[in-house]
Amino acid sequence: MKRNFIKVWFVNWIVLLTACLISYTQTYAQKSDTQAIRSKVRDYRLQNEITILNELVDLLAIPNVVSDTENIQKNVNHLVAMLEKRGIQSQVLQAEGSPPVVFGELKAPGANKTIVVYMHYDGQPVNPENWASKPWQPSLRDKLEGKEIPLTDLKSPVDGEWRIFARSASDDKSPIVAMLAAIDALQAAKIPLSVNLKFFLEGEEEAGSRHLSAILNKYANLLKADVWLFCDGPVHQTRNMQVSFGARGVTGVRVTTYGPVRALHSGHYGNWAPNPIVLLTHLLASMRDTDGKILIEGFYEDVRPLTETERQAIAGSPNIDADLKHELGLAWSEGGGKRLEELIMQPALNVRNIQSGGAVARNAIQTEATSVIGFRLVPNQTLKRVRELVEAHIRDQGFYIVHDSPDIEIRRQHAKIVRLQWGDGYPSISTSIELPVSKALLQVVAETVGESFVKLPILGGSLPLSTFDEVLHTPVVIVPMVNHDNNQHAENENLRIQNLWDGIEVYASILARLGQVWK
């Protein structure tokens, strides 16, 4: 009995040790595979830094506001040429009235999974007077607000802390260049792709992706895939890589209040004629407190509580509030002391601008005042319900709502009139962290950069992900690469060059390894 027991015990141990050894060897082998790939990709980059940066600079030099159709077409031609140079079969996808999507396809022999990489080539409009250099004349500086370095002085190795300033330097042209450089590096090292690859380069993301649904429907077959990989948004504020599985939704409304039909002298009519700025400030103040809490009745009702896995992911990410506040010159943050990662899982109301009376403050009572409010939405909130709640709240404040410009007759009939112009938008979406593709992606990124990267259920920023879910029923994951302090959407948008180098390595790992570890 005793000998049998010892024998079983011994055999068990042998089996266990062997299993451990095999497992360790496999993990090590995988990790070292990925590290070997990374090393070759880095070598390629070090030998081609100036070529890669020049490709980015050339792309950034093409203005890319969606309303500027002539330049949008130049972007398209340029992107098609960039794809075809790599032997990526390309075509332009378009629905009626839409800006073009640039599509590309690169098959991997033997691969049985297909990923679509998503980037957008359009950018936010600019107020050039606020920029230190021209938005579409890429310029190089040694840091944020640093001294300019002539682009002609570029020599390899380029300091990773230097930055390229231009509209869309970060959002979202540099991921396109990074992905193509990753392909170049793998081809140079003769490392095959592990997945079939499709490119989907959108042209109206910054204008609300109005035609996206029509394009996805029209080209549903062409766009068939096992996962969409979104290369948009910044990495974590600690400069650590970040993988996330969804994003907040977004919608917005332009709110206009009215005073007299012509501007009046504030002395002769002040405290008799209604002041549209006062009406607007009271209305905005009623919608949100200074601490970020939305005061619109019912606004939080549809919000889905976080799952336990999501909670753990947030708790496990580094807390950067103190550093961020120092960097941003803030003695406080909204949300009553809750940390950033927790707060961006909540819906938000952001007053994006406010305008009345021009920059020269004349002694006049203005005829109207305008503000654009942006909403960030979280899973389970719908656009329809949000609009209903907002309009009900505004009515409760005593306003009469119109959607067109009110003529003088309407203004004579209704005391407090507000015009609401709703923009397009889309809801939030999140992919389960438990899916095989989610796990495979987390493994490849861990093998590439170590375990210190950040995993988040949803990004604070918005991406038109819901449309992919609704139309194509394909899961989406997000692997951003640009620096967090990139002034995205604002003046002096920039890319920290080290983020480009890191992005190339991570994207190359994913292309080479994802198909191998995806069970």
Next chain:
Amino acid sequence: MKRNFIKVWFVNWIVLLTACLISYTQTYAQKSDTQAIRSKVRDYRLQNEITILNELVDLLAIPNVVSDTENIQKNVNHLVAMLEKRGIQSQVLQAEGSPPVVFGELKAPGANKTIVVYMHYDGQPVNPENWASKPWQPSLRDKLEGKEIPLTDLKSPVDGEWRIFARSASDDKSPIVAMLAAIDALQAAKIPLSVNLKFFLEGEEEAGSRHLSAILNKYANLLKADVWLFCDGPVHQTRNMQVSFGARGVTGVRVTTYGPVRALHSGHYGNWAPNPIVLLTHLLASMRDTDGKILIEGFYEDVRPLTETERQAIAGSPNIDADLKHELGLAWSEGGGKRLEELIMQPALNVRNIQSGGAVARNAIQTEATSVIGFRLVPNQTLKRVRELVEAHIRDQGFYIVHDSPDIEIRRQHAKIVRLQWGDGYPSISTSIELPVSKALLQVVAETVGESFVKLPILGGSLPLSTFDEVLHTPVVIVPMVNHDNNQHAENENLRIQNLWDGIEVYASILARLGQVWK
């Protein structure tokens, strides 16, 4: 006894009737004197309409924002020439750093009273893009928003409803032209002036009359007079003439709130990073309700109650609220239904402009938001006390007040920072309606236009009257002439030509008659 009684009774009646007859004859004679003068002045005007209008157009064509020193000097040269053409001895008054005041003097043989007529030749800054025609290229239209009539097509008699559009067409260049045309008309009719006349044409009224006090002090002897006659501001909204005996005071403050030191993506930081627009809207909303009531503690404490005479003057003026609301496209007015004339006797808080985020509403959290608030003050309120009350209120809202731009260290130390930049200003002042000069002026105006004109204790608009009281201890009265719907301080400022014709007649009456009836 009875016969004596009858005799006394009879004599009394005779005396009384005789007195009445003399009084009636005098009044009639005075009135008919004034009417005879008016008739001659009108004849002169009818024969010289084009000359008068051309003189106005030439003056309006010279840009007149105080910061534009080159053009300010052109105005000065032009005005000096206009005065000297009439034999009015002129000189330029200047204190250190001040724009020039154009001074002129015309003595009336035998007159024992001296009046100074005040106008200003500078104008409010412009946003030319909002104007239908160029601000300093006077243009003629047949009504507000009417069709343009080439100035070269002008033929006498000119339709009084036509309007001249230009910066300062109303505020305040046309009274200068009207006063000089009145002098021309009297000279042509050989009617002597009844008062010694001085001109004081200021050049920085629209910039807060910063150097006025220094100039008045420096030239106190030269400016000695029995009354200052202010020719600024509009007539009553009924188009009736208006005489008033003071004006609201004015001060203003630029309020700036702060967010992060650089603009942030509203998705990645929305409801964590403080939003400066939200801070500003809450602050402004805390200072004043939508009905015009100022919510700053103690703000109404110093306000002097109206006297009985003042109350009667207001009650006796025509109620124009309903017509005004119709004209202005308003279904309501502030002040809980109180009439305009009553409300402008109260202090007012007017939000003059608000700015953040530019006209293009990007998806960003802004770095700062700014608003200029104007205060209109009434008798007994002091600038010092108003500033103290406003700053105390803002501190009570949890703000840390700075007066310069806060650097990043200050921003790291204080949660809610507000920058306050106080503009110059002056308190309100009112002259007693019981003074001999007040009574004489009311009599001359009544003789000229009948009893239907409006008498108001103070104007809603502001004039730097307190300085005259403080430095020169001379009473001030206000006799405006321009139309109420003149878009003063705003785009498309204009003068209704009939107001120019009426102004010439009233000013001529005052020059010819005031010294005669002033006891």
